[in-house]
Amino acid sequence: MTLEPMLTSRQKAAVIVRLLVGEGETLSLGGLPAAAQAELAQEMALMGMVDRDTRDQVVAEFCDALEQVGVTFPDGLDRTLDVLGGTLSPDITDRLRRISAMAGKSDPWARIAALPPAQIAQLAAAEATEIAAVLFSKLPAAISAASLALLPAERARQIAAAMSLTGRVEEPALRRIGMALLHATEGMARPAIGDAPVETVGAILNLTPSARREEVLDGLDQDNAEFARALRKAIFTWAQIPQRVDPRDVPRIIREIEPVTLRQALSARDGADADAAAFILGALPSRMADGLRDDIAEAGRVKDSEIEAATGEITQAIRRMEAAGDLYLIERSDTAAAAERIEVETATVA
Numbered sequence: 001m002t003l004e005p006m007l008t009s010r011q012k013a014a015v016i017v018r019l020l021v022g023e024g025e026t027l028s029l030g031g032l033p034a035a036a037q038a039e040l041a042q043e044m045a046l047m048g049m050v051d052r053d054t055r056d057q058v059v060a061e062f063c064d065a066l067e068q069v070g071v072t073f074p075d076g077l078d079r080t081l082d083v084l085g086g087t088l089s090p091d092i093t094d095r096l097r098r099i100s101a102m103a104g105k106s107d108p109w110a111r112i113a114a115l116p117p118a119q120i121a122q123l124a125a126a127e128a129t130e131i132a133a134v135l136f137s138k139l140p141a142a143i144s145a146a147s148l149a150l151l152p153a154e155r156a157r158q159i160a161a162a163m164s165l166t167g168r169v170e171e172p173a174l175r176r177i178g179m180a181l182l183h184a185t186e187g188m189a190r191p192a193i194g195d196a197p198v199e200t201v202g203a204i205l206n207l208t209p210s211a212r213r214e215e216v217l218d219g220l221d222q223d224n225a226e227f228a229r230a231l232r233k234a235i236f237t238w239a240q241i242p243q244r245v246d247p248r249d250v251p252r253i254i255r256e257i258e259p260v261t262l263r264q265a266l267s268a269r270d271g272a273d274a275d276a277a278a279f280i281l282g283a284l285p286s287r288m289a290d291g292l293r294d295d296i297a298e299a300g301r302v303k304d305s306e307i308e309a310a311t312g313e314i315t316q317a318i319r320r321m322e323a324a325g326d327l328y329l330i331e332r333s334d335t336a337a338a339a340e341r342i343e344v345e346t347a348t349v350a
Helices: 009-022 036-045 052-067 077-084 091-100 109-115 117-126 131-136 143-146 153-167 169-186 197-206 210-223 227-233 238-244 248-254 261-267 271-283 286-299 306-324 335-350
Strands: none
Touching: 009 036, 009 052, 052 077, 052 169, 052 306, 091 169, 109 131, 109 169, 117 143, 117 153, 131 143, 131 153, 169 227, 197 210, 197 227, 197 306, 210 227, 238 271, 248 271, 248 306, 261 286, 261 306, 271 286, 271 306
8 A cells, every 4th residue: 555645755754753752752863964854854844744544654664674674784983983892902993083083984073082181282282272272162171171281371371261262163164173183183192001190090099998098199209299299189089079079969979879888988987088978968958868867877887998998989980970071070279288288287276
């Protein structure tokens, strides 16, 4: 039986999309070419009413087509590499992604965003201020912040001021700038070990028990004071949560944590660790906080080793959220930290 009147393929697609959206399905059509997205929207605007028989025939034809599909392959090299995951070596994967971006087959900005902050800062230092402003405007905020912090203060100020003018840059120009910056990265040295020493050692010490971590840092103070200072900035611990986490982010953070882990971490009893637990409870709705306090009281005394493991797990979850751009840690300068220590010492003496 043929459709009366006969619908085009585009109209049939419009019917299927309309049915799925009407059923509450979440569709992601952003992967379609821009022209195809526009044509689909225009077709839906012109469709008007489709009778029930025509609708059922379109659905049946669509289902028949799906049943004939044996296997599908991803569209484009970037998606293919995503499917392959860690099957290929990192060097080959990186080279293929760069070739794809430089050939205009993928987004050059995605490749630039994958660079280490030190290389992005190096790139920004070598470019005109206006181009560097576009670079930092286009990248995710967390990546831009980490890279901008590595630049000299005057250069960072110039770029920040120029960022107010980037809103007028149109998409074709953005792509051309991205391609030019990607080409510029080809001349940069690529370290065999991806992360900088501070980042690597900082990540290790973040997972190290607090007593051993302090022993290592105290020893480094004697051997390499500058490296030790950089490490202390890179490390994020449970005790630093009140100074570096926005209270508004706390409810989102605890949604990422298992209830048992959260209860154990909030059982912290001593000094700054107890202050961090109190900070988290104080940032939650009162009913939720009271419920957690009751759970902690009912559970009884928790072993120190369990508390340390739980607090470490939460700090790692916060780090993951920061890396994903879901939250931003508050940066604390050495001056601010020193002022706080002096204030605490003065209050103690008084």
